[in-house]
Amino acid sequence: EVQLVESGGGLVQPGGSLRLSCTASGFTFSGYTMTWVRQAPGKGLEWVSYVRSSDGEKFYADSVRGRFTISRDNVKNSLYLQMNSLRDDDTAVYYCAREGGGAYLTHWGQGTLVTVSS
Amino acid sequence: IVMTQSPDSLAVSLGERATVNCRSSQSVLFSSNNKNYLAWYQQKPGQPPKLLIYWASTRESGVPDRFSGSGSGTDFTLTISSLQAEDVAVYYCQQYYSTLHTFGQGTKLEIK
Helix, strand or coil: CCEEEEECCEEECCCCCEEEEEEEECCCHHHCCEEEEEECCCCCEEEEEEECCCCCCEEECCCCECCEEEEEECCCCEEEEEECCCCHHHCEEEEEEEECCCCCEEEECCCEEEEECC | CCEEEECCEEEECCCCCEEEEEEECCCCEECCCCEECEEEEEECCCCCCEEEEECCCEECCCCCCCEEEEEECCEEEEEECCCCHHHCEEEEEEECCCCCCCECCCEEEEEC
């Protein structure tokens, strides 16, 4: 069974940093593109970033490019999101998700809440 | 690519048809394989999203056949043929054609 478990969320001050982790199990992690999606309280889904399995290339939403860095460790079956220069509007539940045969997202974690506030 | 859904909210009677629309600011049809890079997700309160439809019209395994997707190019539709109480949720479309995979703003579906 595919499982994705996010961790690392919490309360951080504006301008601070946080590193999210997503631990995967139940599938060959190295073979799949992995994605971060976030959802601000009461708002819709926002695609954040993904890292391709084939070549490790990384892509970011305009709202986070230059501040967030996605990475993966195929030995530890883990996905990461390093978030720097955090702003109030980065407050959200952050979901880790796995692609299907295309880039659609077939499996999602339960999410981890990041709150940016002074 | 900007994804725009309509309506923002929808109230439908049990057993009736529900239709959610999604328009992309540019075509998400890849001509070399004739596939539309468009997915639909369902999100219930307190839960992560769930994939319903991919390639615009392919139903994910385990999804009831009352859910169907249609459309091509820039205009897409998610149809629930006979609304059930458990279908109350927010529905999102997403394009994965470009390297930046954007979602629509969501459509909230309620029972009338």
